[in-house]
Amino acid sequence: MRLNRRQFxxxxxxAPLLAATKPEPAPAEYPLYIGAYTKGASKGIxxxxxxxxxxxxxxPELAAATPNPTFLAIHVSxxxxxxxxxxxxxxxxxxxxxxxxxxxxxxxxxxxNQVSSKGSGPCHVALDSSGKxxxxxxxxxxxxxxxxxxxxxxxxxxxxxxxxxxxGPNKHRQEGPHAHSNLVSADNRFVVxxxxxxxxxxxxxxxxxxxxxxxxxxxYVRAIPGGGPRHATFHLNDKFLYVNNEILNSVTxxxxxxxxxxxxxxxxxxxxPKGFTGESTTAEIRIHPLNGHLYVSNRGHDSIxxxxxxxDGKLTFxxxxxxxGHTPRNFNFDPTGxxxxxxxxxxxxxxxxxxxxxGTLKAxxxxxxxxxxxxxxxxx
Numbered sequence: 001m002r003l004n005r006r007q008f009x010x011x012x013x014x015a016p017l018l019a020a021t022k023p024e025p026a027p028a029e030y031p032l033y034i035g036a037y038t039k040g041a042s043k044g045i046x047x048x049x050x051x052x053x054x055x056x057x058x059x060p061e062l063a064a065a066t067p068n069p070t071f072l073a074i075h076v077s078x079x080x081x082x083x084x085x086x087x088x089x090x091x092x093x094x095x096x097x098x099x100x101x102x103x104x105x106x107x108x109x110x111x112x113n114q115v116s117s118k119g120s121g122p123c124h125v126a127l128d129s130s131g132k133x134x135x136x137x138x139x140x141x142x143x144x145x146x147x148x149x150x151x152x153x154x155x156x157x158x159x160x161x162x163x164x165x166x167x168g169p170n171k172h173r174q175e176g177p178h179a180h181s182n183l184v185s186a187d188n189r190f191v192v193x194x195x196x197x198x199x200x201x202x203x204x205x206x207x208x209x210x211x212x213x214x215x216x217x218x219x220y221v222r223a224i225p226g227g228g229p230r231h232a233t234f235h236l237n238d239k240f241l242y243v244n245n246e247i248l249n250s251v252t253x254x255x256x257x258x259x260x261x262x263x264x265x266x267x268x269x270x271x272x273p274k275g276f277t278g279e280s281t282t283a284e285i286r287i288h289p290l291n292g293h294l295y296v297s298n299r300g301h302d303s304i305x306x307x308x309x310x311x312d313g314k315l316t317f318x319x320x321x322x323x324x325g326h327t328p329r330n331f332n333f334d335p336t337g338x339x340x341x342x343x344x345x346x347x348x349x350x351x352x353x354x355x356x357x358x359g360t361l362k363a364x365x366x367x368x369x370x371x372x373x374x375x376x377x378x379x380x
Contacts, residue, residue, distance in 0.1 A: 029052070030379060030380050031047055031379040032057065032378055033045060033047050033063065033081060033376075033377045033378075033379065034046040034048065034373050034376060035083060035375030035376075036069065036370065036371060036374060037086075037371070038066075038069075038372075040348075042373070043065050044067075045062075045063045045064045045081075047060065047107045047109075048060040048061070048368055050334060050341070052335065052338065052339070055338075056352075057341070057352060057366055057368040059368060060368055064108070064109035064110070066085060066111070067085050067087055068087055070374050071083070071084050071086075071123060071374075071375050073125045073126060074378075075127060075153065076131040080112070080153035081102075082098065082100055082134055082155070083099050083125065084117060084124065085122065086121055086122055088121055091116075095119060096117040096120055096121055096138060097114050097115065097117055097122070098125055099111060099114045100149075102153055112155075114155075115155050115156070115158070116157075117136050118136075118143060118145035118158045118161040119143035119144075119161075119179075121141065122136050122139070124181040124182060124231075125137075126183060126191075127184070128184045128206065128208055129188055130208055131149060132148065132149055132208045133146060133147065133148065133184075133211045134147045134149055135184065135191055135193075136182070137194075141163070141177075142165075142179050142197055142198075143161060143163045143164060144179050145159075145160065145161040146159050146191075146211055146212060147159060148210075149211075159212045162204075164179055164200070164202070166197070166200070168197055168198055168226060169225055169226045170228070170247055174228065178195060178198075179194070180194050180195070180230045181193070181194045181230065181231045181232065182194075183234065185258060186234060186238050186258075190216065191203070191205075191213060192263075194232055195220075195229065196230055196246055197228075199224065199225055200222060201232070202220040203215075203218070203219065203220060203261055203263070204216055218262075221254075221265070223243065224268055226248060227246075227250060227252070228245055228247035228248065228281075229252075230283070231244055231284060233286055236287060236292065238256065238258050239258075239313060240253060240256055240266075240313035241253075241255075241256045244282040244283075244296050245282065249270060249271050249272050250269060250270050251294070251315060252267070253315060267314045269307070270317070272301055273317075278300055280298050280299060280301040281298075281299050282296050282298055282299070283298075283329045284297045284328075284330045285297075286333070287309070288337065289333065290337045291337075293306050293307060293308060293309065294306070294307040295331070295340070297328040297331055297342065298320065299328060301320065302325065302326055302344075303320040303321055303322055304320070304321050304340070304342060305321075306319055306361065321361040321363070322363070323342045323344065324342065325348075326345075327344055327347070328344050328345075329343050329345050329373075330343050330376055332377065337355065338355060339355065340352075340353040340355055343373035343374055343376050345372050349369050349373075351366075351367050352364045352367065
């Protein structure tokens with residue numbers, strides 16, 4: 001049985017009532033969908049098979065041809081998949097696009113529809129937990145847009161969109177706004193949006209029925225100057241938010257008031273070991289659903305940094321494990337929580353690590369080769 005930490009606690013509390021029910025055995029293999037850049041060997045969204053018992057991964061194959069599907073999201077119904085198309089023009093307009101797919105036989109994908117992302121260079125798509133809304137971040141234009149998702153999986157035209165303005169102290173990376181991700185709160189009331197270009201974390205109120213976003217009051221908090229907030233993740237207890245600062249290779253911890261939608265800065269720590277002087281930037285940030293450790297990928301140092309999380313939400317650096325490739329972008333835990341898989345954009349490989357009981361990562365020999373993988377999503 002595949003359980004996240006919240007489900008595990010809930011199940012343990014009702015164990016006497018469930019004793020007579022024999023759980024279904026967990027499947028040995030899961031489809032793994034891979035988002036990638038398509039300027040090289042990859043032609044679209046790829047799919048591989050991952051064996052959760054052995055950690056083995058099969059050679060990825062094409063699931064759907066589509067340009068630059070660099071970030072993916074799977075619908076809660078497990079019937080649909082959504083992908084941004086990270087391009088600067090679409091149908092003659094200065095805009096990227098976002099695509100909806102349905103799952104078909106042999107893990108193939110069928111395109112349902114494709115709509116404008118309302119901005120150039122879309123790099124991230126997030127869904128609310130009810131599967132009614134999609135939210136897209138456009139890196140190139142520094143904007144965000146929201147969409148309704150129909151029962152048939154189709155995306156509506158953009159319901160709401162916001163153009164960010166401003167710049168940051170890093171003249172090379174922060175000459176203007178660069179929206180990089182959106183994160184929906186557990187209760188579907190808020191969306192937290194990271195703008196790498198202006199060092200701002202925007203907060204929106206979400207209307208899941210309308211599929212719309214409204215600026216919260218206050219509309220944003222200022223992040224670490226020159227840090228470049230990229231991705232974010234909520235603590236399992238919904239009391240803290242963790243944001244990785246891409247440019248400065250760090251993580252900032254915020255207290256999260258989930259009732260009022262307010263963020264309070266608590267701590268910033270480096271994702272790099274002491275003594276490292278080379279160039280590096282962070283990419284992905286995740287909390288393990290069972291052991292509660294936080295992990296961040298470092299591009300340049302080419303490692304996965306791990307942290308222990310204290311009761312006060314603050315972080316203690318544990319180690320930075322070599323990721324087994326060059327430029328680790330997105331990484332993900334398999335449905336059992338036993339394995340961590342890391343996608344490397346520049347070396348074109350996906351590596352597999354065993355997650356130990358202590359939360360450290362143990363390298364394996366399991367690996368798959370494919371062109372410029374940057375996002376990993378399990379269908380489970």
